[in-house]
Amino acid sequence: MNLDKVYNSIEDVLDVAQSAEGKTVGEFDINNRLESKGNKGGIGQILEEGLFKIAVNSRAEADFVNLGLELKVTAIKENKKKEFSAKERLVLNIINYEEDYKDSFDNSAFWQKNKNLLIVFYLYKDDLDKKEFPIVKSVLHEFDPADLEIIKQDWQTIINKIKQGEAHNISESDTMYLAACTKGVNANSVRKQPFSAIPAKQRAFSLKSSYMTAFARRVIERQSIPSLFNIDELKSKTTLQLLQERFAPYIGKRVSELARLMDVSVTKNKAFNANLISSVLGVKGTKLESLREFNKANIKFKTIRLEPNGIPREHMSFEQIDFNRWIRDDWEESQIYENFEYTKYLFVVFQYDETETQNKDREPYLKGIMLWNMPEVVIEHELKNLWKTTKAILETGVELKPVRNGISNNLPGAKFNGVCHIRPKGKDGNDKVMLPDGQEITKQCYWLNREYIAEIVKDLK
Template sequence: MSTDKIYNSIEEVLDIAESAEGKTVGEFDINNRLDSRGNKGGIGQVLEEGLFKMAVNSRAEADFVDLGLELKVTAIKENKKNDFSAKERLVLNIINYEEDYKDSFEESSFWQKNKNLLIIFYLYKDELDKKDFPIIKSVLHNFDPVDLEIIKQDWQIIIDKIKAGEAHNISEGDTMYLAACTKGANAKSIRKQPFSNIPAKQRAFSLKSSYMSAFARRVIDRQLIPSLFNVDELKSKTTLQLLQERFAPYIGKRVSEIAKLMEIPVSTNKAFNANLISAILGVKGTKLETLREFNKANIKFKTIRLEPDGIPCEHMSFEQIDFNRWIKEDWEYSQLYENFEYTKYLFVVFQYDEYETENKDREAYFKGVTLWNMPEMVIENELKSLWRTTKTILEEGVQLIPRGRGISNNLPGSKFNGVCHIRPKGRNGNDKISLPDGQKITKQCYWLNREYIAEIVKELS
């Protein structure tokens, strides 16, 4: 039988939540849950029982059912810039593949359970026992109108994949703010889906960690984030459609033409491309990563330059590899998985209409943009193959072989699987790092093959 305390209003619940600010989570651990290492939902359960006097439950409806209010307890961290960031995504309710596609957004289990959230932030610190984590802030979360339109689009993307029998190919990178994260004891927790015989990973609706970081900074530090689009635009068009509209007037123009229109001097400086793109978007001088849509959705931009045959001039490089992390971590927590499962990319594409000659400088023209995230099938096949093969090589010891002017190695190269590979980045071969076995190697990055990139952007032809 439930022993829940009865609350008469949301304001009353919020008053109780705010009374905990400045205290530690351990002060509410009336059942010593935090002594158990295996209690994954520990801190949320501690506050349910010790602060709100509620019995722990897994009910489908909201926690404060009479008020339509759901309680969520989540961790934030303080980074080196003294900014707060979310430690992880905010997991909401489990996706029911068999039922959720039958409802409209307004009638959906997601919306009925999560339209009103009471979010309690506590500060996570590596050096502290979890009993000593301080409670920082309690806040009522209602989706603001602009965010809500994007959330609706995200929800529909997930539902459309279920309807298409593609639940097994859902990826967190498919969407902007609302994601379908894996949920279960491990990644092998699977469920039936209604329109395909292929089993799909169990997933839950969740708010991305990038979205939660922006929200935490707004409510705790009062940081305001400029937005590209307004609610009326988003009611009728997707983010990609709106981005394409902003860029459309410049398709076919040379880089120097666009720069002149934007009143930006042409430069080989790395910041030039970012400055040009922000100017095209109408937010000249604003860093793209600070814009609401880029910040909350974890969108990064990459410039691509194609040869006349539609193949990029170069393979696409990403971050430097931490080989010590690579050898220690499981696939779902790896550097490689995180970068492609949770990230969307805005590809800004230029193309040359002639090949390079010794006597002539080339100038590319603007071809278009696309929003891309790596498909789940590629993540779980080619990308995972790169991770697994590299991990095996690291465990056995990388073979470093002197070759003429340099040293080659047996890490997966550009012919490995047609999608991704490992190679050095930069001209200085003396810039070395240590491998797990103590050998020194030139700094390495992971790359996407230029032929694979050509396939992604060929739709712009």
């Protein structure tokens, strides 16, 4: 079959794409790619050939060259609430460390290739063969003007790291919507970078899965997401600067004073902090994770309460460990890697006064905020060390020993490496889960050490 069809307009391409909605992937597999175990091109190549009748290529320019239109085929899943979410990030073009820093955003290879995207969504289901995956929706992707301002900032953040000789320390959580994901056969796929002798992982520009989830829900389910900032604000300031502006009038104020100003009832309920912060941001009653900037960038919110010496009383807890997944998954698919590689945190920091150390009714004041993501060097060293050590212990069997206060174990504790560790977080000692070796253990979480948290926020004034 001749695979060199030329389209006269973007509308013509869209018509063809939309004609496939409701059909299955297998109907377009003209070269039996799904039967080939070695085929890595997958469903995108199948639709290029079988639906659009164009030859598969890996060229730098867009797929529909004469129209400047790039085709992207991506999977969505359906959750228990019958809502769609992206199965993965949308990978765009490879980052060229040697060349990309030389251009402005408007002239960049990224923008020239990706400013016009035709996105075809298909539905991934665990219980279906690939050929039975239904094609759900085809849409022309146009960057929302406010989103584009953040995309530009993200692009510049990545480029700045290259210019600083820090390409080897790029992390997906450095940015908001546009990320630099690893792209290669494995983690050992590295490239030269121009301003450092240290090899850097090969990476590609990509739209985060959180961004793609929001986009899919908007175009398929017609969901709208409230915004925190408008385009005019984003044209001149970063997300962090705008957040700092919102918090600035309240720095130094006590919790009770903040609550009074925000008309929020002080309670010990876990939702109190989130309600207070959303009120400070001017979106009272709105969950932070439902705001566009938090939702699309996968920003999670945590409060930190520092003692007078600048160190929190408690370590910082994260999600409960799935031990079966921990022992099963490779490092870059692991639960702990995914959390810190892809997540950015808004830390809202409170501190107690020196004079109130012994006062049970003492009340902290708002010290400041920061947007934080774990540095890549920490992810690849201390965090990876925790993962490897824990996996080795799980593979040989966890040692559980009765002690006076309950049951001890040999999982990495608070003195492990100064950054992260594992400890219980169950309702009580009877709140247990099964280990891969068949033993039962109190529910465990991974934690960041309180001294490490203190180091992160020490420069907040």
